[in-house]
Amino acid sequence: MMATVTVKINGIEYNLKGEANDDYLKHVAEYVEGKLKDISNKNAKLSTTAAAVLTAINVVDELFKGNKDYNELLSDYDNLRIEKKSLVKDIEELKSKLKELEEREEIEASKALEEDVSKINNLEEENIKFKEQIDLLTKECKATVAKNKRLTESNKEMKFNNQTLKYKVMDLQKKYVDSQIIIAKERVNKNPLLNINKAQ
Secondary structure: OEEEEEEEEEEEEEEEOOOHHHHHHHHHHHHHHHHHHHHHHHHOOOOOHHHHHHHOOOOOOHHHHHHHHEEEEEEEEHHHHHHOOOOOOHHHHHHHHHHHHHHHHHHHHHHHHHHHHHHHHHHHHHHHHHHHHHHHHHHHHHHHHHHHHHHHHHHHHHHHHHHHHHHHHHHHHHHHHHHHHHHHHHHHHHHHHHHHHHHO
């Protein structure tokens, strides 16, 4: 919808029409009025037409410069948008690599944990076997000690019995010798020949 607004520039009223709202059209008119007054005040000899032409030239110059700045900003924006797109791509790639590294580290950590658990289980099994062997050796050692104790006691008893038998043998030997002596004496006494010799 076209908007119509009456503005006054350099004492002359103008009807402006545009698609912009009234405030915007008034703002444009005030801007032109200010430029025109500025040029007229700087050079009072200028005619209204000349002042208007210079004002138009200045406004167009500002417009061109503004367009140039706008185009530069637009170019910078495009460059920044491209750079942003590239950075977003780099970020996504880095995120992907980071995720891959995290997954790899998680897998490696899981494998390491499994290996540690396996080692612990093996050590526990070995520990159980060692304990069983120690228990068995302890039982065997106790049995051996008990057997040695019995053998020691039996050995003492055998030594005592041997000593007793030895004394008995010695006693029997002595008795045997004594009996032989007695028998010999009796034989001598009973032998006539031996008695004759004694008599002579």
